[in-house]
Amino acid sequence: MDITTVQIQESRLRQDLLDLARFGEDQGRGITRTALNDADLAARQWFKERMRETGLKVYEDAAANLIGRMDSTVGPTDGPCIATGSHIDTVAQGGKFDGALGICASLEALRAIRESGLSLPCPLELLVFTDEEGSHFAGTFGSRAMFNLLQEGEMEKSRGTGMTNLAQDLKRMGKDPQKIGQGVRSPSEFRAFLEVHIEQGPVLESMGIPIGIVEGIVHLGRYLVRVEGKTGHAGTTPMHLREDALVKAAGIITTVNEAILSAGPEIVGTIGELRVHPGIINVIPGEVEMALDLRSVQEATLASVKKKIVEIVHSTDKAKIETIITKGGVKMDPGIMEAIELSCRQRGIPFHRLWSGAGHDAMTFPTQHIPTGMIFIPCVGGKSHCPDEAIRFEDAATGAQVLADTLVRMAFKAEQ
Ligand code: GLV
């Protein structure tokens, strides 16, 4: 069997990426296609059509994940599949390629496999996940819902007063959040999961290498800090009689940042979300909600920094910290890494093995003992989660080609 008979087309992939990037264009400030907002709903309709055109059977599950299935023409139609995909949502004012590259590369790979006329011995699935970014609460919602990994009451939670939650947004699109369990699948339905993604960091670009083979994904912890103060008039309350929640929060931010820095380069942490209540120019802030994101390759480092942060928060009057979620800390499957490497070698494509500092739906599958792999391509300047996230389309095409070749390789290997 000659895997190189499967040939993806860069021009088609490029067009899909550019078409998808029109959904959520935010007045020159990047793409705001946060999960289940109007732009996301429109993008999903568009993507469902592209999947149907590709000859896939299209379903939408209870968590609003999109599933496009290509049955085997020679094997059992209900046998376990090899799945590929990523997410369609973006962070607010994010880039055009985080998530989008994975779903468009998967679509192009399946299109190319179909056109090649190869008869694969197992089904393939294209998975488009809901709320990977965590615009509502904890992130990787769709992939965790698929394996019954949601936390109790999670769909009713949001990170801040005034934000919508997933239950509300699922209802808005006509779904019943009570029926979320109907989308749960057995791990035995999957032989493997493979995700293509932009690296979101500078390593591949700095090395001039087009393909990254991901070895693992870091440990990640997300926390919500609430600080209470006393609201009041900004003009009449003397400074020494105030209890300003934002001033207290500012102290926490600075001390937490110092604690993370002093733990060394193995850990990164960010407080990137702050809600000040009531958030009015002439009112003393009465409450602040802020979200902290911590990541490290080393679980022990994350745990010890988290412990320090809890002490910092608790040493501030009327401040509390709670865990939103901990996830990640997963290794990719050595057999899949090998298959990706072989696909690169066969076409003379340089590759490099590396860890992912970003979170992905590919973190969920290893927890279900489903062999998982990730293929990275470089992004310009290593930038991501911002409007100037950019790629070279030839790298995207290389990623899609390596994906297509690896899917075929794995399908025939699975048969053996
Ligand atoms: C997802 O993009 C994350 O790593 O936060």
Ligand code: MN
């Ligand atoms: Mn992503």
Ligand code: MN
């Ligand atoms: Mn992202």
